[in-house]
Amino acid sequence: MSDYNNAIEVKPLPSYERVGAALPLWTYGNEELLELEYQAFFLNSWQMVGHTSELKKPGDFITFDMWRDSVIVVRGKDQVIRAFLNVCRHRAMRLLDGKGNCGGAIQCPYHGWTYHNDGTLLAVTQAENFPDVDKSTLGLQEVGLRVYRGHVFVNVCGGGASVEDTLGAVSQEIDLYAPETYEPLQEPTFEIWNCNWKLAWDNYQENYHIPIGHPCLHRMVESTEEGVEFSGGFNYGYFAMREKFSKVPQERRYQELMPCTDHRFPAGKGRKWLQLALDPNMGIEYYPDLFALFQVLPLGVDKTLIKISTYSPPNLSAEEKEMQAINLALLDEVNDQDKTLVERIQSGVNTSGYQPGPLALEESSVYSFHERVRELIPVTRLPKAPLRGTLHQENERLK
């Protein structure tokens, strides 16, 4: 396998004393730009697609859909986990959906070509129809795969900062949550948000909206001083329970129960939520009682798929399970609030003549994300959208 790390230097960024301007609003509604963003950010990124606990036996597979691309991750009979484009080599039929066990082989639902679970071509239907076929050249096309402490990542085009450089930079923090022990909790949920993908991602990255946008979170937790932003396009931070209990019974109950998770952590290291935001689209959330992945996947210029996957630490006590149930309900509540907020912003971004205001220091992660967009796609520095049909050309000119 080739080296998928394009030598992106990942190092802590100095904290901002002031932040510059956000992206111009035309960038939230431009089809031609979305094409460039998809190539620059999504195809060249490591996407978390699942966990090794879903791939225990040969033939176990998971699929991951990202706009027009789809990937299969499957454990072969040699026990190796591999990732392939989810496309038949004959005439591009999508092969598998969801997750499950394909047994020893994957059969194409169109003309029935079959592939071993290690991706090699097993059989061509009516082989006499293909006098010159060389089966050894027609296996499924392999793409990059990495397993990091049980989390499974794929990379369709092979660019971007490596998982080792991003999550690895905070490995000590992640290790405390022992993610390799996780088991699936709920089936992933999928929601369509009527917004540009960047609005969902901007919103995920800043905590400035919490007091007004998420009163439940504001009553329960406060962000701590710990946490760093890195140049490779990611940041992390912690939330700790407020000393003052919430007046809302479920929220208070969660706060009260928190000490029951102490046995999972070295003294003084638990009772916190660790959240990582990994450009362009992954919120990676370690709670003492569960793990959640918030994934933003474009479907169109103002349509975005939000995928939420949850996993559980093993052997939870009754009290830990109670916390987990409260937390799942809380994640739903917060997510609904974010959907409403972000869709309301989308309805504002196309307002004629509107002039945006400044970003807060607490929104510096939004600013640094926007700086990355401007760096990778220079046409986004223009105050106005280029004329229809000229954006790609203009972007090349500005490079």
Ligand code: FES
């Ligand atoms: S497209 Fe798969 S067998 Fe024809």
Ligand SMILES: [Fe+2]
């Ligand atoms: Fe939010």
